[in-house]
Amino acid sequence: MFNNCLDGLLVLDLSQYIPGPFATMTLGDLGAEVIKIEPPFGDPMRHAFMEGEDGISPLYKQLNGGKKVVKLDLKTQEGKEALRQLVKKADVLLESFRPGVMGRLGFDPATLKDLNPTLVHCALSGYGQTGPYAQTAGHDMTYVALTGALSQTGHADSGPVPIFPPLADHSGAMQAVNSILAALFRRERTGLGAFIDVSLFEAALSWNYLSLTPAAHGQVDKCGQGELTGGGAAWYAIYETKDNRHFAFAPIEPKFWQNFCTAIGREDLLARHMEPQPQTDLIQTLRDLFKAKTLSEWSEILLPADCCMEPIHRPDEVLNHPHVEERQIAFGHEIRYPAWVDGLPPVERQPMVECEITDLLSDQ
CATH class of the missing domain: 3.40.50.10540 (Crotonobetainyl-coa:carnitine coa-transferase; domain 1)
Structure with a gap:
Protein backbone atom coordinates (compact mmCIF):
# COMPACT_ATOMS: atom_id res chain seq x y z
CA MET A 1 0.00 0.00 0.00
CA ASN A 208 7.84 29.57 -16.04
CA TYR A 209 11.00 28.45 -17.87
CA LEU A 210 9.01 28.20 -21.11
CA SER A 211 8.93 31.98 -21.31
CA LEU A 212 11.96 32.95 -19.18
CA THR A 213 14.45 30.91 -21.21
CA PRO A 214 13.37 32.43 -24.55
CA ALA A 215 13.40 35.87 -22.90
CA ALA A 216 17.05 35.37 -21.97
CA HIS A 217 17.66 34.90 -25.71
CA GLY A 218 15.73 38.02 -26.68
CA GLN A 219 12.37 36.41 -27.52
CA VAL A 220 9.33 37.72 -25.64
CA ASP A 221 5.81 36.95 -26.87
CA LYS A 222 2.91 39.34 -26.46
CA CYS A 223 0.08 38.34 -24.14
CA GLY A 224 -1.83 35.40 -25.58
CA GLN A 225 0.26 35.34 -28.75
CA GLY A 226 2.71 32.52 -28.05
CA GLU A 227 2.67 29.02 -29.47
CA LEU A 228 1.17 27.64 -26.27
CA THR A 229 -0.94 30.59 -25.11
CA GLY A 230 -3.75 30.41 -27.64
CA GLY A 231 -3.16 33.20 -30.14
CA GLY A 232 -0.03 32.19 -32.03
CA ALA A 233 -0.85 28.75 -33.42
CA ALA A 234 -4.21 27.63 -34.79
CA TRP A 235 -3.34 24.10 -33.68
CA TYR A 236 -3.11 25.00 -29.97
CA ALA A 237 -6.11 27.07 -29.04
CA ILE A 238 -9.58 27.16 -27.53
CA TYR A 239 -12.54 27.40 -29.89
CA GLU A 240 -16.20 28.27 -29.38
CA THR A 241 -19.02 26.16 -30.76
CA LYS A 242 -22.50 26.95 -32.05
CA ASP A 243 -24.05 26.44 -28.61
CA ASN A 244 -21.55 28.76 -26.91
CA ARG A 245 -19.52 25.94 -25.40
CA HIS A 246 -15.77 25.57 -25.93
CA PHE A 247 -13.21 22.87 -26.56
CA ALA A 248 -9.45 22.58 -26.31
CA PHE A 249 -7.76 21.85 -29.62
CA ALA A 250 -4.14 20.67 -29.70
CA PRO A 251 -3.12 18.71 -32.83
CA ILE A 252 0.50 19.85 -32.52
CA GLU A 253 2.09 16.92 -34.32
CA PRO A 254 1.48 16.54 -38.09
CA LYS A 255 -0.19 13.13 -37.66
CA PHE A 256 -2.84 14.61 -35.36
CA TRP A 257 -3.42 17.56 -37.71
CA GLN A 258 -3.84 15.09 -40.56
CA ASN A 259 -6.35 13.10 -38.50
CA PHE A 260 -8.29 16.31 -37.88
CA CYS A 261 -8.35 17.37 -41.53
CA THR A 262 -9.42 13.90 -42.63
CA ALA A 263 -12.18 13.69 -40.01
CA ILE A 264 -13.82 16.93 -41.19
CA GLY A 265 -13.16 16.38 -44.88
CA ARG A 266 -10.88 19.41 -45.23
CA GLU A 267 -7.72 18.04 -46.80
CA ASP A 268 -7.17 21.56 -48.17
CA LEU A 269 -6.06 22.55 -44.67
CA LEU A 270 -3.31 19.93 -44.49
CA ALA A 271 -0.59 22.17 -45.92
CA ARG A 272 -1.49 25.06 -43.61
CA HIS A 273 -0.43 23.30 -40.40
CA MET A 274 2.93 25.01 -40.11
CA GLU A 275 2.16 28.42 -41.60
CA PRO A 276 4.24 31.21 -40.03
CA GLN A 277 2.96 32.48 -36.70
CA PRO A 278 0.84 34.17 -35.64
CA GLN A 279 -1.52 32.10 -37.75
CA THR A 280 -4.20 34.77 -37.65
CA ASP A 281 -5.96 33.83 -40.87
CA LEU A 282 -6.00 30.09 -40.09
CA ILE A 283 -7.25 30.76 -36.56
CA GLN A 284 -10.16 32.76 -37.99
CA THR A 285 -10.88 30.01 -40.51
CA LEU A 286 -11.17 27.48 -37.70
CA ARG A 287 -13.25 29.83 -35.56
CA ASP A 288 -15.78 30.16 -38.35
CA LEU A 289 -15.72 26.42 -38.97
CA PHE A 290 -16.24 25.41 -35.35
CA LYS A 291 -19.10 27.89 -34.83
CA ALA A 292 -21.15 25.89 -37.35
CA LYS A 293 -21.79 22.92 -35.02
CA THR A 294 -22.57 22.31 -31.36
CA LEU A 295 -20.07 20.94 -28.88
CA SER A 296 -21.83 17.58 -28.92
CA GLU A 297 -21.66 17.42 -32.71
CA TRP A 298 -17.97 18.27 -32.78
CA SER A 299 -17.28 15.76 -30.03
CA GLU A 300 -18.89 12.99 -32.08
CA ILE A 301 -16.64 13.86 -35.01
CA LEU A 302 -13.33 14.73 -33.35
CA LEU A 303 -13.05 12.60 -30.22
CA PRO A 304 -12.88 9.34 -32.22
CA ALA A 305 -10.49 10.95 -34.72
CA ASP A 306 -7.48 10.91 -32.36
CA CYS A 307 -6.60 14.54 -32.97
CA CYS A 308 -6.07 15.85 -29.42
CA MET A 309 -9.44 17.50 -28.96
CA GLU A 310 -11.29 17.63 -25.64
CA PRO A 311 -14.44 19.50 -24.62
CA ILE A 312 -13.91 22.02 -21.87
CA HIS A 313 -15.79 20.37 -19.04
CA ARG A 314 -17.51 22.18 -16.22
CA PRO A 315 -16.54 20.98 -12.72
CA ASP A 316 -19.85 19.16 -12.26
CA GLU A 317 -19.27 17.33 -15.55
CA VAL A 318 -15.78 16.25 -14.54
CA LEU A 319 -17.01 14.40 -11.46
CA ASN A 320 -19.27 12.21 -13.60
CA HIS A 321 -16.80 11.56 -16.41
CA PRO A 322 -16.34 7.80 -16.95
CA HIS A 323 -12.53 8.05 -16.91
CA VAL A 324 -12.55 9.97 -13.62
CA GLU A 325 -14.91 7.39 -12.14
CA GLU A 326 -12.79 4.48 -13.38
CA ARG A 327 -9.59 5.96 -11.96
CA GLN A 328 -11.21 6.51 -8.52
CA ILE A 329 -9.57 9.89 -7.95
CA ALA A 330 -12.54 12.23 -7.44
CA PHE A 331 -15.57 11.37 -5.33
CA GLY A 332 -17.41 14.68 -5.19
CA HIS A 333 -16.52 15.61 -1.64
CA GLU A 334 -12.95 14.39 -1.91
CA ILE A 335 -10.12 14.58 -4.45
CA ARG A 336 -7.70 11.80 -3.53
CA TYR A 337 -3.98 11.31 -3.95
CA PRO A 338 -3.40 11.30 -7.75
CA ALA A 339 -1.49 8.05 -8.26
CA TRP A 340 -2.04 4.31 -8.37
CA VAL A 341 0.71 2.10 -6.93
CA ASP A 342 1.16 -1.64 -7.42
CA GLY A 343 -2.17 -1.76 -9.22
CA LEU A 344 -4.11 -0.24 -6.33
Whole structure:
Protein backbone atom coordinates (compact mmCIF):
# COMPACT_ATOMS: atom_id res chain seq x y z
CA MET A 1 0.00 0.00 0.00
CA PHE A 2 1.37 3.40 -1.04
CA ASN A 3 -0.36 5.24 1.80
CA ASN A 4 1.96 3.65 4.37
CA CYS A 5 5.25 4.86 2.89
CA LEU A 6 5.68 7.44 5.66
CA ASP A 7 4.24 5.37 8.49
CA GLY A 8 5.71 6.39 11.83
CA LEU A 9 6.54 9.96 10.77
CA LEU A 10 5.02 12.83 12.72
CA VAL A 11 4.39 16.10 10.86
CA LEU A 12 3.48 19.36 12.62
CA ASP A 13 1.54 21.71 10.38
CA LEU A 14 1.58 25.36 11.49
CA SER A 15 0.26 26.67 8.17
CA GLN A 16 -3.01 28.18 6.97
CA TYR A 17 -5.05 28.71 3.81
CA ILE A 18 -3.95 26.55 0.83
CA PRO A 19 -0.20 25.95 0.23
CA GLY A 20 0.97 24.53 3.56
CA PRO A 21 -2.16 22.47 4.24
CA PHE A 22 -2.01 21.05 0.69
CA ALA A 23 1.62 20.03 1.30
CA THR A 24 0.91 18.35 4.63
CA MET A 25 -2.23 16.72 3.22
CA THR A 26 0.03 15.12 0.63
CA LEU A 27 2.43 13.90 3.32
CA GLY A 28 -0.57 12.48 5.16
CA ASP A 29 -1.71 10.72 2.00
CA LEU A 30 1.71 9.03 1.97
CA GLY A 31 1.20 7.73 5.50
CA ALA A 32 2.50 10.41 7.86
CA GLU A 33 0.60 11.41 11.00
CA VAL A 34 -0.20 15.12 10.67
CA ILE A 35 -1.07 17.39 13.59
CA LYS A 36 -2.36 20.75 12.42
CA ILE A 37 -1.80 23.51 14.96
CA GLU A 38 -4.09 26.51 14.53
CA PRO A 39 -4.37 29.80 16.43
CA PRO A 40 -7.27 30.19 18.87
CA PHE A 41 -9.49 31.73 16.15
CA GLY A 42 -8.70 28.88 13.77
CA ASP A 43 -7.45 28.75 10.20
CA PRO A 44 -9.34 31.41 8.15
CA MET A 45 -9.75 28.73 5.48
CA ARG A 46 -12.47 27.22 7.71
CA HIS A 47 -14.86 29.83 6.33
CA ALA A 48 -13.39 30.56 2.90
CA PHE A 49 -15.14 30.40 -0.50
CA MET A 50 -18.12 28.27 0.56
CA GLU A 51 -19.97 27.16 3.68
CA GLY A 52 -20.87 23.60 4.58
CA GLU A 53 -23.96 22.46 6.45
CA ASP A 54 -22.00 22.59 9.71
CA GLY A 55 -20.63 26.06 8.95
CA ILE A 56 -17.17 24.77 7.95
CA SER A 57 -15.98 25.08 4.37
CA PRO A 58 -15.76 21.74 2.51
CA LEU A 59 -12.56 23.08 0.95
CA TYR A 60 -11.02 23.35 4.42
CA LYS A 61 -12.07 19.76 5.11
CA GLN A 62 -10.55 18.63 1.80
CA LEU A 63 -7.20 20.23 2.62
CA ASN A 64 -7.14 18.86 6.15
CA GLY A 65 -8.58 15.39 5.70
CA GLY A 66 -6.87 12.79 7.88
CA LYS A 67 -5.26 15.37 10.18
CA LYS A 68 -5.58 15.91 13.89
CA VAL A 69 -6.44 19.59 14.39
CA VAL A 70 -5.75 21.46 17.61
CA LYS A 71 -5.97 25.14 18.55
CA LEU A 72 -2.97 26.49 20.39
CA ASP A 73 -2.08 30.02 21.47
CA LEU A 74 1.63 30.32 20.78
CA LYS A 75 1.72 33.74 22.44
CA THR A 76 1.21 32.12 25.85
CA GLN A 77 3.75 30.19 27.88
CA GLU A 78 1.40 27.20 28.01
CA GLY A 79 1.09 27.19 24.23
CA LYS A 80 4.84 27.53 23.73
CA GLU A 81 5.57 24.67 26.11
CA ALA A 82 3.04 22.43 24.37
CA LEU A 83 4.67 23.11 21.01
CA ARG A 84 8.12 22.44 22.46
CA GLN A 85 6.94 19.02 23.61
CA LEU A 86 5.52 18.24 20.18
CA VAL A 87 8.66 19.45 18.40
CA LYS A 88 10.82 17.07 20.43
CA LYS A 89 8.80 14.14 19.05
CA ALA A 90 8.24 15.41 15.50
CA ASP A 91 10.01 14.49 12.28
CA VAL A 92 8.79 17.44 10.21
CA LEU A 93 7.55 20.93 11.01
CA LEU A 94 6.02 23.01 8.23
CA GLU A 95 5.04 26.62 8.88
CA SER A 96 3.88 29.46 6.66
CA PHE A 97 4.45 32.53 8.81
CA ARG A 98 5.97 35.69 7.40
CA PRO A 99 9.76 35.57 7.90
CA GLY A 100 10.73 36.43 11.48
CA VAL A 101 7.43 35.49 13.13
CA MET A 102 8.60 32.07 14.29
CA GLY A 103 11.64 33.73 15.86
CA ARG A 104 9.50 36.26 17.69
CA LEU A 105 7.42 33.38 19.05
CA GLY A 106 10.61 31.76 20.34
CA PHE A 107 10.98 29.08 17.66
CA ASP A 108 13.67 30.30 15.28
CA PRO A 109 15.58 27.63 13.30
CA ALA A 110 18.41 27.46 15.84
CA THR A 111 16.00 26.93 18.75
CA LEU A 112 14.10 24.24 16.86
CA LYS A 113 17.39 22.52 16.06
CA ASP A 114 18.35 22.56 19.74
CA LEU A 115 15.00 21.03 20.65
CA ASN A 116 15.27 18.35 17.96
CA PRO A 117 18.52 18.07 15.96
CA THR A 118 16.91 15.65 13.47
CA LEU A 119 13.87 17.84 12.75
CA VAL A 120 13.14 18.77 9.13
CA HIS A 121 11.84 22.34 9.39
CA CYS A 122 10.24 23.77 6.23
CA ALA A 123 9.42 27.48 6.14
CA LEU A 124 6.95 28.07 3.31
CA SER A 125 6.57 31.79 2.60
CA GLY A 126 5.62 34.10 -0.24
CA TYR A 127 9.04 35.36 -1.29
CA GLY A 128 11.49 33.44 0.90
CA GLN A 129 13.29 34.20 4.15
CA THR A 130 15.72 36.74 2.67
CA GLY A 131 15.82 39.42 -0.01
CA PRO A 132 14.09 42.79 -0.50
CA TYR A 133 10.66 41.15 -0.91
CA ALA A 134 10.90 38.88 2.14
CA GLN A 135 8.40 40.96 4.15
CA THR A 136 6.14 41.81 1.21
CA ALA A 137 2.55 40.57 1.50
CA GLY A 138 1.06 38.72 -1.43
CA HIS A 139 -1.35 36.17 -2.77
CA ASP A 140 -1.11 33.70 -5.61
CA MET A 141 -1.87 36.20 -8.37
CA THR A 142 0.74 38.71 -7.19
CA TYR A 143 3.41 36.02 -6.91
CA VAL A 144 2.64 34.80 -10.43
CA ALA A 145 2.62 38.39 -11.71
CA LEU A 146 6.26 38.78 -10.67
CA THR A 147 7.26 35.55 -12.43
CA GLY A 148 6.22 36.95 -15.81
CA ALA A 149 3.68 34.15 -16.36
CA LEU A 150 0.65 36.46 -16.18
CA SER A 151 2.05 38.60 -18.98
CA GLN A 152 1.69 35.57 -21.25
CA THR A 153 -1.65 34.27 -19.96
CA GLY A 154 -4.69 35.97 -21.45
CA HIS A 155 -5.97 37.50 -24.67
CA ALA A 156 -4.33 39.79 -27.18
CA ASP A 157 -7.32 42.15 -27.20
CA SER A 158 -8.10 42.27 -23.47
CA GLY A 159 -4.84 41.46 -21.70
CA PRO A 160 -3.81 39.10 -18.87
CA VAL A 161 -6.21 36.97 -16.84
CA PRO A 162 -5.72 35.24 -13.48
CA ILE A 163 -4.42 31.66 -13.55
CA PHE A 164 -6.72 29.07 -11.99
CA PRO A 165 -6.23 26.86 -10.03
CA PRO A 166 -3.71 29.04 -8.16
CA LEU A 167 -0.29 28.28 -9.63
CA ALA A 168 2.08 29.55 -6.93
CA ASP A 169 0.09 28.02 -4.08
CA HIS A 170 0.21 24.52 -5.53
CA SER A 171 3.66 24.60 -7.11
CA GLY A 172 4.96 25.91 -3.77
CA ALA A 173 3.20 23.11 -1.91
CA MET A 174 4.75 20.51 -4.18
CA GLN A 175 8.19 22.12 -3.86
CA ALA A 176 7.81 21.88 -0.08
CA VAL A 177 6.83 18.20 -0.28
CA ASN A 178 9.72 17.36 -2.63
CA SER A 179 12.22 19.17 -0.43
CA ILE A 180 10.91 17.58 2.77
CA LEU A 181 11.06 14.08 1.29
CA ALA A 182 14.62 14.71 0.05
CA ALA A 183 15.64 15.96 3.50
CA LEU A 184 14.10 12.89 5.14
CA PHE A 185 16.02 10.67 2.73
CA ARG A 186 19.26 12.48 3.62
CA ARG A 187 18.44 12.10 7.32
CA GLU A 188 18.18 8.33 6.85
CA ARG A 189 21.79 8.31 5.63
CA THR A 190 23.35 11.01 7.81
CA GLY A 191 21.09 11.56 10.82
CA LEU A 192 20.97 15.28 10.02
CA GLY A 193 17.86 17.43 10.17
CA ALA A 194 17.35 20.39 7.86
CA PHE A 195 16.01 23.92 7.56
CA ILE A 196 14.28 24.39 4.21
CA ASP A 197 13.36 27.83 2.83
CA VAL A 198 10.64 27.45 0.15
CA SER A 199 9.15 30.44 -1.66
CA LEU A 200 5.79 30.31 -3.44
CA PHE A 201 7.07 32.92 -5.88
CA GLU A 202 10.23 30.97 -6.71
CA ALA A 203 8.34 27.72 -7.13
CA ALA A 204 6.07 29.39 -9.70
CA LEU A 205 9.09 31.13 -11.25
CA SER A 206 10.78 27.77 -11.83
CA TRP A 207 7.69 26.56 -13.71
CA ASN A 208 7.84 29.57 -16.04
CA TYR A 209 11.00 28.45 -17.87
CA LEU A 210 9.01 28.20 -21.11
CA SER A 211 8.93 31.98 -21.31
CA LEU A 212 11.96 32.95 -19.18
CA THR A 213 14.45 30.91 -21.21
CA PRO A 214 13.37 32.43 -24.55
CA ALA A 215 13.40 35.87 -22.90
CA ALA A 216 17.05 35.37 -21.97
CA HIS A 217 17.66 34.90 -25.71
CA GLY A 218 15.73 38.02 -26.68
CA GLN A 219 12.37 36.41 -27.52
CA VAL A 220 9.33 37.72 -25.64
CA ASP A 221 5.81 36.95 -26.87
CA LYS A 222 2.91 39.34 -26.46
CA CYS A 223 0.08 38.34 -24.14
CA GLY A 224 -1.83 35.40 -25.58
CA GLN A 225 0.26 35.34 -28.75
CA GLY A 226 2.71 32.52 -28.05
CA GLU A 227 2.67 29.02 -29.47
CA LEU A 228 1.17 27.64 -26.27
CA THR A 229 -0.94 30.59 -25.11
CA GLY A 230 -3.75 30.41 -27.64
CA GLY A 231 -3.16 33.20 -30.14
CA GLY A 232 -0.03 32.19 -32.03
CA ALA A 233 -0.85 28.75 -33.42
CA ALA A 234 -4.21 27.63 -34.79
CA TRP A 235 -3.34 24.10 -33.68
CA TYR A 236 -3.11 25.00 -29.97
CA ALA A 237 -6.11 27.07 -29.04
CA ILE A 238 -9.58 27.16 -27.53
CA TYR A 239 -12.54 27.40 -29.89
CA GLU A 240 -16.20 28.27 -29.38
CA THR A 241 -19.02 26.16 -30.76
CA LYS A 242 -22.50 26.95 -32.05
CA ASP A 243 -24.05 26.44 -28.61
CA ASN A 244 -21.55 28.76 -26.91
CA ARG A 245 -19.52 25.94 -25.40
CA HIS A 246 -15.77 25.57 -25.93
CA PHE A 247 -13.21 22.87 -26.56
CA ALA A 248 -9.45 22.58 -26.31
CA PHE A 249 -7.76 21.85 -29.62
CA ALA A 250 -4.14 20.67 -29.70
CA PRO A 251 -3.12 18.71 -32.83
CA ILE A 252 0.50 19.85 -32.52
CA GLU A 253 2.09 16.92 -34.32
CA PRO A 254 1.48 16.54 -38.09
CA LYS A 255 -0.19 13.13 -37.66
CA PHE A 256 -2.84 14.61 -35.36
CA TRP A 257 -3.42 17.56 -37.71
CA GLN A 258 -3.84 15.09 -40.56
CA ASN A 259 -6.35 13.10 -38.50
CA PHE A 260 -8.29 16.31 -37.88
CA CYS A 261 -8.35 17.37 -41.53
CA THR A 262 -9.42 13.90 -42.63
CA ALA A 263 -12.18 13.69 -40.01
CA ILE A 264 -13.82 16.93 -41.19
CA GLY A 265 -13.16 16.38 -44.88
CA ARG A 266 -10.88 19.41 -45.23
CA GLU A 267 -7.72 18.04 -46.80
CA ASP A 268 -7.17 21.56 -48.17
CA LEU A 269 -6.06 22.55 -44.67
CA LEU A 270 -3.31 19.93 -44.49
CA ALA A 271 -0.59 22.17 -45.92
CA ARG A 272 -1.49 25.06 -43.61
CA HIS A 273 -0.43 23.30 -40.40
CA MET A 274 2.93 25.01 -40.11
CA GLU A 275 2.16 28.42 -41.60
CA PRO A 276 4.24 31.21 -40.03
CA GLN A 277 2.96 32.48 -36.70
CA PRO A 278 0.84 34.17 -35.64
CA GLN A 279 -1.52 32.10 -37.75
CA THR A 280 -4.20 34.77 -37.65
CA ASP A 281 -5.96 33.83 -40.87
CA LEU A 282 -6.00 30.09 -40.09
CA ILE A 283 -7.25 30.76 -36.56
CA GLN A 284 -10.16 32.76 -37.99
CA THR A 285 -10.88 30.01 -40.51
CA LEU A 286 -11.17 27.48 -37.70
CA ARG A 287 -13.25 29.83 -35.56
CA ASP A 288 -15.78 30.16 -38.35
CA LEU A 289 -15.72 26.42 -38.97
CA PHE A 290 -16.24 25.41 -35.35
CA LYS A 291 -19.10 27.89 -34.83
CA ALA A 292 -21.15 25.89 -37.35
CA LYS A 293 -21.79 22.92 -35.02
CA THR A 294 -22.57 22.31 -31.36
CA LEU A 295 -20.07 20.94 -28.88
CA SER A 296 -21.83 17.58 -28.92
CA GLU A 297 -21.66 17.42 -32.71
CA TRP A 298 -17.97 18.27 -32.78
CA SER A 299 -17.28 15.76 -30.03
CA GLU A 300 -18.89 12.99 -32.08
CA ILE A 301 -16.64 13.86 -35.01
CA LEU A 302 -13.33 14.73 -33.35
CA LEU A 303 -13.05 12.60 -30.22
CA PRO A 304 -12.88 9.34 -32.22
CA ALA A 305 -10.49 10.95 -34.72
CA ASP A 306 -7.48 10.91 -32.36
CA CYS A 307 -6.60 14.54 -32.97
CA CYS A 308 -6.07 15.85 -29.42
CA MET A 309 -9.44 17.50 -28.96
CA GLU A 310 -11.29 17.63 -25.64
CA PRO A 311 -14.44 19.50 -24.62
CA ILE A 312 -13.91 22.02 -21.87
CA HIS A 313 -15.79 20.37 -19.04
CA ARG A 314 -17.51 22.18 -16.22
CA PRO A 315 -16.54 20.98 -12.72
CA ASP A 316 -19.85 19.16 -12.26
CA GLU A 317 -19.27 17.33 -15.55
CA VAL A 318 -15.78 16.25 -14.54
CA LEU A 319 -17.01 14.40 -11.46
CA ASN A 320 -19.27 12.21 -13.60
CA HIS A 321 -16.80 11.56 -16.41
CA PRO A 322 -16.34 7.80 -16.95
CA HIS A 323 -12.53 8.05 -16.91
CA VAL A 324 -12.55 9.97 -13.62
CA GLU A 325 -14.91 7.39 -12.14
CA GLU A 326 -12.79 4.48 -13.38
CA ARG A 327 -9.59 5.96 -11.96
CA GLN A 328 -11.21 6.51 -8.52
CA ILE A 329 -9.57 9.89 -7.95
CA ALA A 330 -12.54 12.23 -7.44
CA PHE A 331 -15.57 11.37 -5.33
CA GLY A 332 -17.41 14.68 -5.19
CA HIS A 333 -16.52 15.61 -1.64
CA GLU A 334 -12.95 14.39 -1.91
CA ILE A 335 -10.12 14.58 -4.45
CA ARG A 336 -7.70 11.80 -3.53
CA TYR A 337 -3.98 11.31 -3.95
CA PRO A 338 -3.40 11.30 -7.75
CA ALA A 339 -1.49 8.05 -8.26
CA TRP A 340 -2.04 4.31 -8.37
CA VAL A 341 0.71 2.10 -6.93
CA ASP A 342 1.16 -1.64 -7.42
CA GLY A 343 -2.17 -1.76 -9.22
CA LEU A 344 -4.11 -0.24 -6.33
CA PRO A 345 -6.09 3.03 -6.46
CA PRO A 346 -5.67 5.82 -3.90
CA VAL A 347 -7.43 5.20 -0.62
CA GLU A 348 -10.09 7.32 1.04
CA ARG A 349 -8.86 9.87 3.56
CA GLN A 350 -10.19 9.70 7.06
CA PRO A 351 -12.04 12.83 8.23
CA MET A 352 -10.07 15.40 10.16
CA VAL A 353 -10.41 15.18 13.93
CA GLU A 354 -10.62 18.16 16.29
CA CYS A 355 -8.41 17.47 19.32
CA GLU A 356 -7.38 18.97 22.63
CA ILE A 357 -3.69 19.56 23.19
CA THR A 358 -3.74 17.46 26.35
CA ASP A 359 -4.92 14.46 24.32
CA LEU A 360 -2.12 14.92 21.79
CA LEU A 361 0.61 15.26 24.41
CA SER A 362 -0.58 12.14 26.18
CA ASP A 363 -0.63 10.25 22.84
CA GLN A 364 2.97 11.22 22.20
